[in-house]
Amino acid sequence: MMKSATESLPDAALSPGRAPTRRSRFLLEAGDQSFAFASQIVLNGSFFLIMLTASMRFEPSEFLKLTFANSLIPLIAAALDFGLSQSCLALSFEHKKQDYVTLNLVIKGAIVTVAISCFAASLLVFGLVPELVLVLAAASLSFWTATRVVEQYAKRFRQYAKLNVALAVSRIVLGFIAITYDSSVTLIIAVYILAQVPIQIATLRKNADLRLKSVDLHALRAMVRMAPMTFLSLNLYSSLPLMTLWILKIKDDTVSAAAFGVVLIFLAPVDLLYGTLKVYIFPKMIEANFSSIDLFGMGNRSMYLLMGGVCALLALSIVPGSILIDFMYNTRFPEADVFFMTYFSCHASASVIGLYTLHSQRPGLIHLSLVTNALRAGGTALFFLVPGMSSYSIVLGSGIIIVLGEFLLAMMLRRAARHMHL
Numbered sequence: 001m002m003k004s005a006t007e008s009l010p011d012a013a014l015s016p017g018r019a020p021t022r023r024s025r026f027l028l029e030a031g032d033q034s035f036a037f038a039s040q041i042v043l044n045g046s047f048f049l050i051m052l053t054a055s056m057r058f059e060p061s062e063f064l065k066l067t068f069a070n071s072l073i074p075l076i077a078a079a080l081d082f083g084l085s086q087s088c089l090a091l092s093f094e095h096k097k098q099d100y101v102t103l104n105l106v107i108k109g110a111i112v113t114v115a116i117s118c119f120a121a122s123l124l125v126f127g128l129v130p131e132l133v134l135v136l137a138a139a140s141l142s143f144w145t146a147t148r149v150v151e152q153y154a155k156r157f158r159q160y161a162k163l164n165v166a167l168a169v170s171r172i173v174l175g176f177i178a179i180t181y182d183s184s185v186t187l188i189i190a191v192y193i194l195a196q197v198p199i200q201i202a203t204l205r206k207n208a209d210l211r212l213k214s215v216d217l218h219a220l221r222a223m224v225r226m227a228p229m230t231f232l233s234l235n236l237y238s239s240l241p242l243m244t245l246w247i248l249k250i251k252d253d254t255v256s257a258a259a260f261g262v263v264l265i266f267l268a269p270v271d272l273l274y275g276t277l278k279v280y281i282f283p284k285m286i287e288a289n290f291s292s293i294d295l296f297g298m299g300n301r302s303m304y305l306l307m308g309g310v311c312a313l314l315a316l317s318i319v320p321g322s323i324l325i326d327f328m329y330n331t332r333f334p335e336a337d338v339f340f341m342t343y344f345s346c347h348a349s350a351s352v353i354g355l356y357t358l359h360s361q362r363p364g365l366i367h368l369s370l371v372t373n374a375l376r377a378g379g380t381a382l383f384f385l386v387p388g389m390s391s392y393s394i395v396l397g398s399g400i401i402i403v404l405g406e407f408l409l410a411m412m413l414r415r416a417a418r419h420m421h422l
Contacts, residue, residue, distance in 0.1 A: 035157060035158050036157045036161050036164075040275065042164060046167075046175070047171060050187070056328070059182075060255065060258050062184055063261065064249070067257075068242075069134060069184060071264070073134055073137050073138050074238055076134055076137075077142045080142045081146075082228070082231045085104055085142075087100075087366075088223060089104075089149050089153060090282075090361055091223060093282070093283050105146045108143040111143070112200065115136045115139035115140075116136065119136045128185070133185055143196075144167070148160060151163065152283075166198070167196060170196070171191050174190040174195050175191050175195070177190065178190035233369040233373050236374055236377045237373045240398065240401075241398075243380045245260055247380075247384050247394055255335075256335055256391035263340045263343050266344070267347055270351050274355075281303075281358060282361065285362065303356075310355065311349075318341055318345055319341075321340060322338075322341045325337045339395050346398075346403050347402060350406045357406055357413060368413060372409040375405065375408070376401050376402060379401045383397055
């Protein structure tokens with residue numbers, strides 16, 4: 001049986017039979033999220049440090065391969081996931097049943113097993129095939145996501161944090177060893193595959209008694225309806241930076257493409273912040289409409305306060321980040337700082353609006369997210385057809401499309417809210 005957040009994180013201020021005070025609730029929830037956020041910083045920081053070191057050591061062509069791999073692996077993982085993790089989490093919160101996240105973990109375990117078997121067989125017959133390395137890395141990433149979804153549903157945020165720290169330590173040790181080989185394939189194997197093996201073993205041992213007997217046909221039908229739309233929506237959104245990178249590469253501008261790859265590395269803090277907040281906010285969006293969500297006991301307007309705070313934090317990060325990139329990469333990738341200021345500004349703006357549009361991931365609203373992301377992907381792809389576009393124009397246009405998409409999605413959600421009382 002999974003413990004509730006209160007059971008797993010006892011607080012002296014929460015005595016039996018007494019409702020938590022605003023102060024005790026703030027301390028409890030802030031403590032939960034501090035652990036989760038700190039662990040995300042450690043995890044993303046470990047990945048950032050490894051990729052930063054690789055960017056300064058690898059040859060531009062080898063680093064570009066690594067950048068493409070880092071963009072492709074999440075897309076392949078999303079394909080293997082097929083929207084199950086987000087759909088199962090949303091359905092479990094919506095129906096208050098663990099069946100969905102349990103089923104998701106079992107499916108991901110089976111996918112990893114098949115991927116390992118195929119990789120081992122091909123290794124014996126054909127030798128090391130880089131494409132299969134990417135597939136196995138994606139399968140491991142997909143299983144990792146399913147593991148964290150279980151902890152997120154149970155609101156075991158400190159266990160969630162422990163998993164993050166464990167993976168970060170494993171990545172640091174193996175990643176820096178792999179960097180000495182100056183090979184993108186070796187680094188991918190170390191960071192995405194070998195580093196996750198201890199966590200996968202521990203997770204399988206912990207959940208060895210999982211059974212599917214509690215999963216009914218209703219759960220399966222609901223999952224089958226929602227998962228494809230979630231998959232397409234998330235996959236289209238995740239592909240946007242990769243499409244920009246690919247367009248730059250196709251225009252035979254390897255240095256500009258590599259410079260944009262540097263920008264993608266420095267976007268990690270935004271993804272870190274948004275991902276951590278999503279873990280905490282999404283369950284509350286299932287339980288209440290946007291204007292009445294109470295975060296940390298701060299009242300019904302706390303979402304607006306949070307959005308304002310995040311906006312200020314990201315705005316203050318633009319200039320220091322640009323100066324740092326110019327200092328580090330001015331010689332190798334002279335466009336990197338300008339690309340960063342432009343794309344980071346757009347990406348950060350979209351992330352702030354995304355705190356509102358997050359409830360598009362709910363059952364019944366996911367189709368709005370799908371339509372928006374399809375339009376964004378189509379708009380970005382058009383840059384491939386425009387002759388004579390400069391590299392900066394491509395980066396700027398791609399960023400603007402991301403922001404406009406969030407505004408469009410927000411407008412559609414507000415219209416839907418009038419009918420669904422969200």
